[in-house]
Amino acid sequence: MSDAAFQPTHITPSDEQLAIQLLRTRLLLVQANAGAAKTTTLALRIAQALQRGAQPDTVLALTTTAPAVTALKERLAHIGLPRAVVQQLRIQTFEAFSLAVLAEAEGGKAQVVTSHELVKPYVVRAIERAQSLPEERHPEDLLTQALPGDLVEGLLDSFDVLKGRMVVEHLDPEQRMTPELADELGFGYLTMRAWRCYEFIRRGGHPDRPEFRFDGDGPYDLARLLMSGEIAAGDAALQLNLSLICVDEMHDVNRAAFTVLKAVLAANPRAAFVGVGDRDQVIHSQTGADAGFMGEHFHAEIGRPAVLPLTRSRRFSPQLARHVGALARKPYAADDAVQTHIHLERCESPRLAAAFIARQAQAHHQQQALTSLRVLVRHAAQSVAIEHELLRLGVPYAAVGFAPYLERAETLLVRGLYAHALDDFTGFEDPAHRTRLLNALLLFSGAKVDSIELRHLDSAEAQRVAVAQAAADLDATRAFIDGHVLRSANASARRQLDAAMAILRRNDFDAFEASFLKALDPLTLAARVFVRRQDAEQAADHMTQLHHVALHESAGVAGAFRLFSAMDQARRRQRANDRVVLSSIEAAKGLEFDHVIVPHLSRGEFGEGASENRNLLYVAMTRARQRLTLTFDPTRPSRFLTDAALID
Numbered sequence: 028m029s030d031a032a033f034q035p036t037h038i039t040p041s042d043e044q045l046a047i048q049l050l051r052t053r054l055l056l057v058q059a060n061a062g063a064a065k066t067t068t069l070a071l072r073i074a075q076a077l078q079r080g081a082q083p084d085t086v087l088a089l090t091t092t093a094p095a096v097t098a099l100k101e102r103l104a105h106i107g108l109p110r111a112v113v114q115q116l117r118i119q120t121f122e123a124f125s126l127a128v129l130a131e132a133e134g135g136k137a138q139v140v141t142s143h144e145l146v147k148p149y150v151v152r153a154i155e156r157a158q159s160l161p162e163e164r165h166p167e168d169l170l171t172q173a174l175p176g177d178l179v180e181g182l183l184d185s186f187d188v189l190k191g192r193m194v195v196e197h198l199d200p201e202q203r204m205t206p207e208l209a210d211e212l213g214f215g216y217l218t219m220r221a222w223r224c225y226e227f228i229r230r231g232g233h234p235d236r237p238e239f240r241f242d243g244d245g246p247y248d249l250a251r252l253l254m255s256g257e258i259a260a261g262d263a264a265l266q267l268n269l270s271l272i273c274v275d276e277m278h279d280v281n282r283a284a285f286t287v288l289k290a291v292l293a294a295n296p297r298a299a300f301v302g303v304g305d306r307d308q309v310i311h312s313q314t315g316a317d318a319g320f321m322g323e324h325f326h327a328e329i330g331r332p333a334v335l336p337l338t339r340s341r342r343f344s345p346q347l348a349r350h351v352g353a354l355a356r357k358p359y360a361a362d363d364a365v366q367t368h369i370h371l372e373r374c375e376s377p378r379l380a381a382a383f384i385a386r387q388a389q390a391h392h393q394q395q396a397l398t399s400l401r402v403l404v405r406h407a408a409q410s411v412a413i414e415h416e417l418l419r420l421g422v423p424y425a426a427v428g429f430a431p432y433l434e435r436a437e438t439l440l441v442r443g444l445y446a447h448a449l450d451d452f453t454g455f456e457d458p459a460h461r462t463r464l465l466n467a468l469l470l471f472s473g474a475k476v477d478s479i480e481l482r483h484l485d486s487a488e489a490q491r492v493a494v495a496q497a498a499a500d501l502d503a504t505r506a507f508i509d510g511h512v513l514r515s516a517n518a519s520a521r522r523q524l525d526a527a528m529a530i531l532r533r534n535d536f537d538a539f540e541a542s543f544l545k546a547l548d549p550l551t552l553a554a555r556v557f558v559r560r561q562d563a564e565q566a567a568d569h570m571t572q573l574h575h576v577a578l579h580e581s582a583g584v585a586g587a588f589r590l591f592s593a594m595d596q597a598r599r600r601q602r603a604n605d606r607v608v609l610s611s612i613e614a615a616k617g618l619e620f621d622h623v624i625v626p627h628l629s630r631g632e633f634g635e636g637a638s639e640n641r642n643l644l645y646v647a648m649t650r651a652r653q654r655l656t657l658t659f660d661p662t663r664p665s666r667f668l669t670d671a672a673l674i675d
């Protein structure tokens with residue numbers, strides 16, 4: 028055991044970092060700007076604890092997102108901790124940690140439901156139950172014109188807030204829910220009654236644990252059991268004999284996660300605590316994230332922490348710091364020694380921007396000075412044109428946070444319609460690829476596999492088996508599309524798919540240009556499938572982008588589809604290469620890259636109004652180390668460019 032300062036590789040800690048690394052106070056908070064070395068300093072503090080004799084498995088680091096787990100592991104390796112030691116540390120999201128504690132306390136794992144589409148039937152049942160309970164005192168307040176299915180998206184958004192803020196748990200248990208109280212809480216009465224029924228259904232499954240858990244239910248369920256005393260700080264599941272507890276991205280902590288954190292601190296009284304965060308990186312406010320949990324709530328409910336600063340960004344130049352500071356309306360200092368080149372590229376159309384970005388990526392592969400290029404798109408559909416240009420130039424790339432565009436269900440649907448309409452299955456020669464094609468067609472047609480031989484299986488398994496059989500050879504694939512996908516499709520979807528195939532069958536470029544999207548009506552098609560409007564809009568936008576790309580090929584209808592097949596094959600032959608990566612901004616949180624490109628900073632494309640959009644741009648711009656490139660349409664620049672003093 029030694030109290031000498033841990034000596035990192037690659038960096039020399041500043042005095043501020045050293046102070047945090049060596050401080051022995053039980054509670055410490057660090058609020059600092061993006062790039063000011065919060066995660067690195069957390070890594071230094073962890074390394075110092077190990078040097079002082081702590082066992083790796085007594086260190087717990089919690090984050091709110093999976094990319095932040097990766098970022099902390101990277102920083103730990105960067106400062107010289109052997110990978111084997113990093114593996115032994117407990118670095119988890121609040122969600123994963125809570126699920127693990129619950130599994131131990133409940134003696135088994137509850138089923139985890141991961142998509143809005145899979146949770147939808149439970150929400151619909153909850154609405155119907157709420158509207159039909161005989162003891163309901165205000166039935167007239169539950170009446171609505173809308174069908175239950177149309178209410179699901181809004182309800183799930185509200186449920187996120189109810190869970191994250193633990194709204195119901197803070198009410199007096201004797202208090203009866205009334206329309207007035209629901210109003211006072213900021214939710215409709217139907218929302219509150221449906222929530223109650225939804226929770227009744229969700230928790231009603233197994234005697235010891237809920238029937239299922241959805242996003243955010245890990246911390247929520249654990250926090251609820253802690254508040255009710257069913258799990259206590261003295262329970263073995265929480266007594267982890269911890270020596271150090273850290274939280275990165277503390278700004279994105281909500282009430283449920285904070286309740287879990289309080290219990291972990293209480294259960295491990297000998298552990299020191301360090302939390303770091305940046306108020307301007309809150310991008311999960313829809314789940315009740317609140318920077319107050321590293322401020323007033325922390326003081327009131329956990330104790331008065333020491334507060335130490337990290338005043339300068341170490342990632343990028345003072346010039347970039349000035350721009351992001353202007354965007355976030357706060358002072359921003361940065362290390363003079365770091366140079367970051369900022370480049371604004373005016374592109375009159377998304378297609379020109381895509382071509383520019385592809386050339387940048389090509390040049391990136393041809394040089395050695397910069398390692399990583401990350402293109403951070405605001406919406407996944409924006410990657411279609413960019414990926415297409417990359418494939419045209421033969422530039423290898425990877426996608427993170429979304430699937431490459433040729434693998435997404437929307438692309439497979441459109442290609443599948445063409446393949447079936449023209450009986451040209453070029454590019455779908457292998458069964459694995461046909462399996463994905465059939466799943467996409469089933470998804471958008473709304474058809475269910477209904478086979479007498481498969482009735483003993485649950486619907487997901489029945490679909491899997493039927494699709495695998497149908498994908499085995501091309502004749503079976505054709506027969507399945509006719510006999511299952513189209514025959515048992517939702518009637519309106521069937522009309523749309525038939526109309527789209529009729530256009531494709533004409534193999535006429537003008538008809539394809541003028542009528543394909545009208546016939547397919549992607550938004551209506553997608554809105555039947557996806558719960559969230561934003562997901563439906565993204566899927567529809569994706570199909571629109573694909574149509575644009577096909578038109579711009581000027582190769583005729585058949586030529587464009589043949590090109591998609593050829594590009595798909597070429598992409599699959601490409602060796603994995605992480606030097607050029609396209610990703611969502613969310614998937615880049617906490618990470619950094621030599622060159623960052625943020626495309627489409629134009630009105631109507633990035634999103635302007637909500638503070639969440641501003642914070643997303645702040646996160647995106649602050650990922651850059653040596654180069655930041657922003658593209659925008661000069662005829663309609665985003666207001667954020669002016670706010671960041673990048674244009675007049």
Ligand SMILES: Nc1ncnc2c1ncn2[C@@H]1O[C@H](COP(=O)(O)OP(=O)(O)OP(=O)(O)O)[C@@H](O)[C@H]1O
Binds near residue numbers: 064
């Ligand atoms: N003492 C140092 N000297 C030089 N570079 C440093 C030093 N400390 C940290 N850095 C570098 O500064 C950069 C930013 O660090 P880090 O990722 O820890 O910041 P952060 O505050 O967690 O960022 P964000 O909030 O954006 O995730 C990294 O490249 C890191 O290696």
